[in-house]
Amino acid sequence: MRNLSYLGIGIVFGLALTKGEAISWFRIQEMFHFQGFHMYGIFMSAVSIGALSLFLIKKFRLHSMDGEKIVSPTKGYHHGVIIGGLIFGFGWALTGACPGPLYAQIGSGYLVTMVTFLSALFGTWTYARLQPHLPD
Amino acid sequence: MELLYKPWPWYVAGPIIGLSVPALLLLGNKKLGVSSTMRQICAACVPSGIPFLQYDWKKDSWNLLFVFGILIGGFIGGTLLANPNPVMISQNTVNLLASQGVKDVNGLLPTELFNWQTLLSLKGLLLMVAGGFMVGFGTRYARGCTSGHGILGLSALQWPSLVSTISFFVGGILFSHFVLPHILAL
Numbered sequence: 305m306r307n308l309s310y311l312g313i314g315i316v317f318g319l320a321l322t323k324g325e326a327i328s329w330f331r332i333q334e335m336f337h338f339q340g341f342h343m344y345g346i347f348m349s350a351v352s353i354g355a356l357s358l359f360l361i362k363k364f365r366l367h368s369m370d371g372e373k374i375v376s377p378t379k380g381y382h383h384g385v386i387i388g389g390l391i392f393g394f395g396w397a398l399t400g401a402c403p404g405p406l407y408a409q410i411g412s413g414y415l416v417t418m419v420t421f422l423s424a425l426f427g428t429w430t431y432a433r434l435q436p437h438l439p440d
Numbered sequence: 441m442e443l444l445y446k447p448w449p450w451y452v453a454g455p456i457i458g459l460s461v462p463a464l465l466l467l468g469n470k471k472l473g474v475s476s477t478m479r480q481i482c483a484a485c486v487p488s489g490i491p492f493l494q495y496d497w498k499k500d501s502w503n504l505l506f507v508f509g510i511l512i513g514g515f516i517g518g519t520l521l522a523n524p525n526p527v528m529i530s531q532n533t534v535n536l537l538a539s540q541g542v543k544d545v546n547g548l549l550p551t552e553l554f555n556w557q558t559l560l561s562l563k564g565l566l567l568m569v570a571g572g573f574m575v576g577f578g579t580r581y582a583r584g585c586t587s588g589h590g591i592l593g594l595s596a597l598q599w600p601s602l603v604s605t606i607s608f609f610v611g612g613i614l615f616s617h618f619v620l621p622h623i624l625a626l
Contacts, residue, residue: 310467310470310502311505328548332612336615346450368465377598379596380600392574396612408513411514
């Protein structure tokens with residue numbers, strides 16, 4: 305039942321990404337050329353809702369359904385957020401897809417995106433392989 | 441009925457995407473993130489004795505169900521409820537892309553660039569194979585993508601996520617202005 309709920313949240317998330325055109329190569333180009341507000345609107349409203357809900361979770365000390373205390377996520381700094389971030393940005397401009405949209409594009413029937421996805425898996429694997437030798 | 445096929449405005453899609461943050465936390469104390477699933481798939485299928493891939497990936501198997509859901513959501517939104525009309529991007533973008541040879545703005549991806557034939561050309565290899573590689577390599581190096589850093593990290597007011605999101609955009613802006621035009625001209 306719990307697992308079905310994760311699947312369900314994923315379906316809604318994927319539907320919103322797709323119908324909101326956040327997986328559209330065209331929208332991504334429009335965004336990177338600052339020629340439209342659409343993608344920025346999606347980002348800003350998503351982050352606002354996320355931030356508001358984290359604030360409420362903290363304020364009312366809400367627990368998860370298992371009774372676990374919800375701790376606001378922390379993300380540590382390492383140089384990879386810049387180096388890796390730039391490399392991901394390059395790929396985003398080419399493919400028009402972040403990892404979430406890769407799954408959604410395949411689902412949308414753009415089956416050739418499976419090649420992009422396999423290549424992204426290979427990129428992940430290559431990072432894993434080189435990780436001890438890369439500046440962190 | 442027609443409404444079902446129309447694309448959603450940003451103020452509908454954005455808040456729904458944002459609601460995945462509390463939904464996952466409240467349901468099972470899970471943190472939104474997509475790129476980590478590619479590490480899980482690597483760890484499950486080709487661990488190859490690499491230390492970075494030796495971890496208990498099964499513990500996060502909820503995430504694999506989540507991304508399978510994204511795929512189904514893409515099927516519903518992009519196939520069953522596909523928008524029959526061209527994407528309503530700005531006329532400036534339409535003109536810019538047309539000047540670079542991308543004339544068809546129907547669907548979610550330009551099928552003239554992303555298809556099985558172009559995959560055998562340098563252009564297609566760069567767009568799909570090199571592009572995909574950089575998405576996988578970069579997100580793992582940054583330990584997060586637009587979901588984990590861009591939405592969850594920013595929602596939690598984590599400054600490293602802000603640095604990372606700015607880097608995503610700087611990389612994308614530089615590439616789409618200065619590199620992509622040359623690739624499209626191939």
